Amino acid sequence: xxxxxxxxxxxxxxxxxxxxxxxxxxxxxxxxxxxxxxxxxxxxxxxxxxxxxxxxxxxxxxxxxxxxxxxxxxxxxxxxxxxxxxxxxxxxxxxxxxxxxxxxxxxxxxxxxxxxxxxxxxxxxxxxxxxxxxxxxxxxxxxxxxxxxxxxxxxxxxxxxxxxxxxxxxxxxxxxxxxxxxxxxxxxxxxxxxxxxxxxxxxxxxxxxxxxxxxxxxxxxxxxxxxxxxxxxxxxxxxxxxxxxxxxxxxxxxxxxxxxxxxxxxxxxxxxxxxxxxxxxxxxxxxxxxxxxxxxxxxxxxxxxxxxxxxxxxxxxxxxxxxxxxxxxxxxxxxxxxxxxxxxxxxxxxxxxxxxxxxxxxxxxxxxxxxxxxxxxxxxxxxxxxxxxxxxxxxxxxxxxxxxxxxxxxxxxxxxxxxxxxxxxxxxxxxx
Amino acid sequence: xxxxxxxxxxxxxxxxxxxxxxxxxxxxxxxxxxxxxxxxxxxxxxxxxxxxxxxxxxxxxxxxxxxxxxxxxxxxxxxxxxxxxxxxxxxxxxxxxxxxxxxxxxxxxxxxxxxxxxxxxxxxxxxxxxxxxxxxxxxxxxxxxxxxxxxxxxxxxxxxxxxxxxxxxxxxxxxxxxxxxxxxxxxxxxxxxxxxxxxxxxxxxxxxxxxxxxxxxxxxxxxxxxxxxxxxxxxxxxxxxxxxxxxxxxxxxxxxxxxxxxxxxxxxxxxxxxxxxxxxxxxxxxxxxxxxxxxxxxxxxxxxxxxxxxxxxxxxxxxxxxxxxxxxxxxxxxxxxxxxxxxxxxxxxxxxxxxxxxxxxxxxxxxxxxxxxxxxxxxxxxxxxxxxxxxxxxxxxxxxxxxxxxxxxxxxxxxxxxxxxxxxxxxxxxxx
Numbered sequence: 001x002x003x004x005x006x007x008x009x010x011x012x013x014x015x016x017x018x019x020x021x022x023x024x025x026x027x028x029x030x031x032x033x034x035x036x037x038x039x040x041x042x043x044x045x046x047x048x049x050x051x052x053x054x055x056x057x058x059x060x061x062x063x064x065x066x067x068x069x070x071x072x073x074x075x076x077x078x079x080x081x082x083x084x085x086x087x088x089x090x091x092x093x094x095x096x097x098x099x100x101x102x103x104x105x106x107x108x109x110x111x112x113x114x115x116x117x118x119x120x121x122x123x124x125x126x127x128x129x130x131x132x133x134x135x136x137x138x139x140x141x142x143x144x145x146x147x148x149x150x151x152x153x154x155x156x157x158x159x160x161x162x163x164x165x166x167x168x169x170x171x172x173x174x175x176x177x178x179x180x181x182x183x184x185x186x187x188x189x190x191x192x193x194x195x196x197x198x199x200x201x202x203x204x205x206x207x208x209x210x211x212x213x214x215x216x217x218x219x220x221x222x223x224x225x226x227x228x229x230x231x232x233x234x235x236x237x238x239x240x241x242x243x244x245x246x247x248x249x250x251x252x253x254x255x256x257x258x259x260x261x262x263x264x265x266x267x268x269x270x271x272x273x274x275x276x277x278x279x280x281x282x283x284x285x286x287x288x289x290x291x292x293x294x295x296x297x298x299x300x301x302x303x304x305x306x307x308x309x310x311x312x313x314x315x316x317x318x319x320x321x322x323x324x325x326x327x328x329x330x331x332x333x334x335x336x337x338x339x340x341x342x343x344x345x346x347x348x349x350x351x352x353x354x355x356x357x358x359x360x361x362x363x364x365x366x367x368x369x370x371x372x373x374x375x376x377x378x379x380x381x382x383x384x385x386x387x388x389x390x391x392x393x394x395x396x397x398x399x400x401x402x403x404x405x406x407x408x409x410x411x412x413x414x415x416x417x418x419x420x421x422x423x424x425x426x427x428x429x430x431x432x
Numbered sequence: 433x434x435x436x437x438x439x440x441x442x443x444x445x446x447x448x449x450x451x452x453x454x455x456x457x458x459x460x461x462x463x464x465x466x467x468x469x470x471x472x473x474x475x476x477x478x479x480x481x482x483x484x485x486x487x488x489x490x491x492x493x494x495x496x497x498x499x500x501x502x503x504x505x506x507x508x509x510x511x512x513x514x515x516x517x518x519x520x521x522x523x524x525x526x527x528x529x530x531x532x533x534x535x536x537x538x539x540x541x542x543x544x545x546x547x548x549x550x551x552x553x554x555x556x557x558x559x560x561x562x563x564x565x566x567x568x569x570x571x572x573x574x575x576x577x578x579x580x581x582x583x584x585x586x587x588x589x590x591x592x593x594x595x596x597x598x599x600x601x602x603x604x605x606x607x608x609x610x611x612x613x614x615x616x617x618x619x620x621x622x623x624x625x626x627x628x629x630x631x632x633x634x635x636x637x638x639x640x641x642x643x644x645x646x647x648x649x650x651x652x653x654x655x656x657x658x659x660x661x662x663x664x665x666x667x668x669x670x671x672x673x674x675x676x677x678x679x680x681x682x683x684x685x686x687x688x689x690x691x692x693x694x695x696x697x698x699x700x701x702x703x704x705x706x707x708x709x710x711x712x713x714x715x716x717x718x719x720x721x722x723x724x725x726x727x728x729x730x731x732x733x734x735x736x737x738x739x740x741x742x743x744x745x746x747x748x749x750x751x752x753x754x755x756x757x758x759x760x761x762x763x764x765x766x767x768x769x770x771x772x773x774x775x776x777x778x779x780x781x782x783x784x785x786x787x788x789x790x791x792x793x794x795x796x797x798x799x800x801x802x803x804x805x806x807x808x809x810x811x812x813x814x815x816x817x818x819x820x821x822x823x824x825x826x827x828x829x830x831x832x833x834x835x836x837x838x839x840x841x842x843x844x845x846x847x848x849x850x851x852x853x854x855x856x857x858x859x860x861x862x863x864x
Contacts, residue, residue, distance in 0.1 A: 032569060032837045049481040051834035058613035059835065068615040071569040071837075088573050122836065137464060137503040141520050181490040183500040402483035403491065404554065405464040405503075 001026065002324055003084050003093035005074050005261065007034050007057040009310040010099035010293030013317030019064050021325065026091055028084065030073040032056055035122065038310060038374060041162060044125040044251075045169040046133065046177075046403040054122060074100070077264045079286060095288050095324045098261055098275070099317065102294035102308065105255030105272065112233045116250035119162055128251060132170060133405050135249050136178060139185045150246035152190040155238050157230055158254030159196035160203065161345040164213060166251055167194040168347040171220045176349075177403075193223045195230060195240055197254075202345055202353070204307060209353045212362040216351040256308060258295040265289065270297045279335035281320050287333065290323060292316035300338040311341050346370045433458065434756060435516050435525035437506050437693065439466050439489040441742040442531035442725035445749030451496050453757065458523055460516065462505040464488055467554065470742060470806060473594060476557040476683075477601035478565065478609075478835040486554060506532070509696045511718060527720050527756045530693055530707070531749065534726035534740065537687035537704065544665045548682035551594055560683060564602060565837050567681050568610060571617045582678035584622040587670050589662055590686030591628035592635065593777040596645060598683055599626040600779040603652045608781075609835075625655045627662060627672055629686075634777055634785070636739060641785045644794040648783040688740060690727035697721060702729045711767035713752050719765060722755060724748035732770040743773050778802045 002018065004011045007029035015027050033054040042048040061067045072086040077096070084091045104118030117127050135151045142148035152174075156167045174190035181187070194201070194217065200210035201217065201224060217224055225240060232239035237246045258273040265283050268276045274297040277283060281290040281298070293313035298306040306312050316336055323333035342356030344366060352366035434450065436443045439461035447459050465486040474480040493499045504518040509528070516523045536550030549559050567583045574580035584606075588599045606622035613619070626633070626649065632642040633649065633656060649656055657672060664671035669678045690705040697715050700708045706729040709715060713722040713730070725745035730738040738744045748768060755765035774788030776798060784798035 032565065032835070049483040049834075050836055051481040054836055056613070056835040058610075062612050065615075069613075070573055071566075072573065088575075133464065134503075141502055141504065143520075178490075180494050181488070181501075183497075402481075403464070403488040404482055404486055 001091075001093055002095045002097070003028065003091050004097045004099065005029075005084065006099035006101060006293070007031070007069070008037070008099060008101050008293060008313060010101075010313035010317040010320075011097065012057070012060065013314040014097050014099065014292070014321040015061060015064070015067050017318045017321030018066060018325075021066070023066060023324075023328070025064075025067045026070060026093075027057065027061070027067055028070045028072055028074055028086065028091070029057055030071070031121070032058070032071050033122075034060055037120070040119045040122075040125045041165045041169055043122070043402070044119060044128040044132065044166065045173050046129055047169065049402045050122045050126065074261060077261065079266055079289070082288065093288070095327065096290070097317070097320045097324075098265065098289065098291045098295065099293045099313070100259035100261045100295050102256040102258045102272070102274075104252055105257035106252070107255055109233070112252070115233045115235065116157060116238075116252040118252040119166070129402075130405050131249050132173070133403055136174075136182065136185070136187055136190075137405070138248065140182050141184070146246065148185065150236060151248050152185065152187070153193070153245065153247040153249070154190065155193045155195060155240075155245060155247050155250045157195050157250065157252050159194050159198075159201035159224070159226075160253060161343075163194060163196070163251075163253035164201055164217065164345050164347055166253055167192050167222045167224075168217060168220050168351065171222050172348045175221065191223060192221070193225060193240075193245065195225050195228050197227070197229045199226055201226070205343065205345070205353065205355055206360060209355055209360055209362070213345065213347060213353050216347045216353070216362065220348050220351065256294065262291065262295045265291060272297075280323060280333040281316060281336050282323070282333055287327065290320040290333075292320050298336065298338065300340065306338045307343065309343060312338055315339060344370050344373070433523075433525055434527045434529070435460065435523050436529045436531065437461075437509075437516065438531035438533060438691075438725070439463070439501070440469075440531060440533050440725060440745060442533075442745035442749040442752075443529065444489070444492065445746040446529050446531065446724070446753040447493060447496070447499050449750045449753030450498060450757075453498070455498060455756075455760070457496075457499040458502060458525075459489065459493070459499055460502045460504055460506055460518065460523070461489055462503070463553070464490070464503050465554070466492055469552070472551045472554075472557045473597045473601055475554070475834070476551060476560040476564065476598065477605050478561055479601065481834045482554045482558065506693060509693065511698055511721070514720070525720070527759065528722070529749070529752050529756075530697065530721065530723045530727065531725045531745070532691035532693045532727050534688040534690045534704070534706075536684055537689035538684070539687055541665070544684070547665045547667065548589060548670075548684040550684040551598070561834075562837050563681050564605070565835055568606075568614065568617070568619055568622075569837070570680065572614050573616070578678065580617065582668060583680050584617065584619070585625070585677065585679040585681070586622065587625045587627060587672075587677060587679050587682045589627045589682065589684050591626050591630075591633035591656070591658075592685060593775075595626060595628070595683075595685035596633055596649065596777050596779055598685055599624050599654045599656075600649060600652050600783065603654050604780045607653065623655060624653070625657060625672075625677070627657050627660050629659070629661045631658055633658070637775065637777070637785065637787055638792060641787055641792055641794070645777065645779060645785045648779045648785070648794065652780050652783065688726065694723065694727045697723060704729075712755060712765040713748060713768050714755070714765055719759065722752040722765075724752050730768070730770065732772065738770045739775065741775060744770055747771060776802050776805070 002025045004014050004027045018025050034057050036053040039053045058069045072088050076085040082093050103120055106112045117124050119125050139148045139151035154170050156163050171192045174187040178187040201213050202210050228241050231242050237244055238250050262269055262273055262275040265275050267284050275291040277291050277296050283289040294308045300306050319336045344354035346352040350364040350367050352370045353362045354366040434457045436446055436459045450457050466489050468485040471485045490501045504520055508517040514525050535552055538544045549556050551557055571580045571583035586602050588595050603624045606619040610619040633645050634642050660673050663674050669676055670682050694701055694707040697707050699715050706727055707723040709723050709728050715721040726740045732738050751768045776786035778784040782796040782799050784802045785794045786798040786801055
């Protein structure tokens with residue numbers, strides 16, 4: 001019996017590898033859908049709907065009769081009895097693949113999460129979408145310049161691919177998609193600030209690519225602050241290097257922390273809480289357990305850390321499955337070698353950067369490559385076609401289709417109480 | 433200055449009627465989107481995504497420079513000073529159109545709402561979708577037959593169009609879309625019970641149509657209980673005529689109650705809390721105020737109540753706007769006459785009923801008519817095309833694309849705590 005924890009890119013690739021094999025597989029995930037995380041920022045900025053980038057795990061594995069999908073939350077892994085414990089059930093395994101991924105990391109400021117959500121789950125990005133769209137609504141009915149200005153200021157923390165993509169997408173949303181929607185404000189006046197602790201954007205890319213990305217961000221009027229850190233976060237304001245910036249909307253794209261399950265495997269973990277694994281992805285002393293994806297610390301090119309990207313997770317997933325098939329045949333697991341297909345980040349319409357081997361390019365060419373590759377990899381025909389349709393449409397019209405504010409509302413829909421102060425004496429923009 | 437409260441079919445039609453006219457219009461809605469309510473049940477059953485049936489009101493009215501859209505919640509209407517009060521702002525009007533719609537009504541059992549959500553807002557149906565999909569997940573990992581059976585029992589209260597559509601859609605979801613997704617249960621074993629207090633389904637349709645609808649529902653294995661009422665609702669069970677039925681999922685499609693704003697207009701209200709209006713839609717004693725749509729009690733054919741359907745709201749909206757233009761020209765408002773274009777209800781794939789004048793038909797013809805008309809009326813090109821694409825796809829594959837459980841989860845995604853009981857001694861379906 002093979003148990004796989006996690007239905008992300010790693011766990012799913014492993015499960016698929018067992019297709020047609022004489023192995024019983026149980027895949028446990030706490031959410032019912034596989035998420036195409038690279039496009040989460042598109043949901044946060046109303047470009048795509050949740051269903052466009054998510055597929056029920058069951059539907060993906062429907063025809064693989066030897067796989068059973070369980071919607072549940074793993075609370076404990078018992079190495080000695082080889083049991084995976086959920087609040088509902090206990091699963092005994094002969095082989096275990098742990099692919100539980102990572103969440104964002106607030107560097108010891110966990111209290112910052114509600115103030116500055118990240119982008120890992122659909123719930124995360126729907127909340128971000130709500131905040132971003134609501135900010136413009138608040139600005140439209142603001143009664144003071146301060147209120148209006150803080151509502152139209154967006155701060156993105158962390159200039160890795162996610163941060164760069166968010167900053168660019170928010171700027172485009174304001175400058176193009178919302179352009180003519182308001183009467184009291186011009187969304188193009190919005191200020192998007194991208195904060196990066198390091199000396200350049202996209203630190204994992206080449207210096208040359210960073211420069212190109214920086215230029216493209218500035219072209220989109222994104223204010224990039226390098227060598228800067230968030231020193232304080234509070235309701236309605238953020239301190240960047242101790243300078244107070246009033247803002248309603250702070251987005252966290254700064255750090256990753258591996259799933260707590262990584263700590264239950266008895267091996268050491270690295271600074272990001274990732275499990276230290278053998279070259280063959282097994283856990284020291286436990287050849288029946290393998291850890292893969294964002295929660296495992298792996299290296300390539302003799303020492304370089306394997307990046308937390310979907311191709312890496314997918315390669316490791318297939319390899320882990322093959323290792324188990326080897327073990328069942330009585331062979332030994334083989335070491336895993338990550339094949340770097342290159343990396344890319346998109347900044348906006350016609351704006352992106354790409355590095356494939358020695359090849360480096362930016363602008364529309366990189367953007368087209370990015371669109372093409374992401375469409376190819378999107379899971380499921382329907383999604384691909386629907387997404388493609390929307391992108392074509394959005395490209396020519398700048399329209400963003402999914403501009404919905406799903407507010408948590410009471411029976412009569414009181415919205416986001418925080419922003420609903422009783423009016424002072426007749427406000428300036430009331431009709432008198 | 434014209435103020436319109438509500439961006440539904442009524443309010444939106446009124447606002448559009450002012451296009452190009454020398455009138456300043458403020459449209460206030462507590463949600464940022466216009467909702468195509470007739471298709472809400474499709475979101476609840478994962479057939480469509482929220483963005484497919486909702487459009488930002490701003491986007492719809494973008495080009496109408498004389499309309500300002502405000503996202504806010506009206507708390508009070510001051511007839512004497514002609515002011516509309518929101519927590520943020522005060523708007524003074526010369527003419528007011530109140531089109532705030534209705535919520536569902538629990539006949540004095542408001543405590544039932546959390547136990548049996550209805551279908552009025554996106555929030556409502558996303559919660560329903562979550563419950564319906566989660567029910568199958570709970571059944572799949574159930575440890576007792578009781579648990580499994582109650583998870584696979586769905587009770588829909590009220591056999592008006594919405595209830596009939598929900599019952600049919602859930603049955604199809606179980607029998608076709610989810611068919612091969614599970615390993616421990618056969619979703620086709622699900623039981624869908626439709627409870628109706630009256631002697632027949634679709635009470636507002638002809639007896640002949642009711643019979644046809646009943647036959648089509650039974651063909652879909654929906655258990656219809658006529659002349660039955662819900663006598664008690666509790667966590668995990670519902671009493672129908674004092675018979676206890678264990679179920680996790682109860683859906684409320686039984687009654688409507690007008691927005692509380694209807695009570696602030698100084699006129700009487702009917703049993704459903706709707707404002708009593710003059711034949712010209714104005715409020716007795718207040719020719720500058722008109723009430724329309726689901727929150728106004730209007731009649732046609734000398735006495736018949738105008739049904740709470742979108743065509744009625746749209747007709748009344750345009751008429752109310754015309755009345756205001758008349759008043760501005762110094763003329764008197766004209767009485768409103770509802771033109772009944774007929775009505776239809778869909779039961780499932782190829783299954784529907786329609787009544788257009790004397791014409792009555794059912795089955796695939798009615799279903800095709802229903803699909804066609806709803807596509808035509810869907811707001812916005814992008815939606816129409818995306819929805820059309822999905823329906824074609826869903827029709828031939830029975831797949832439901834939007835099967836996402838957006839659970840309210842904590843940082844580590846603990847899901848729907850209620851259902852996560854600690855396991856007893858090693859459960860039957862654990863691997864031992």
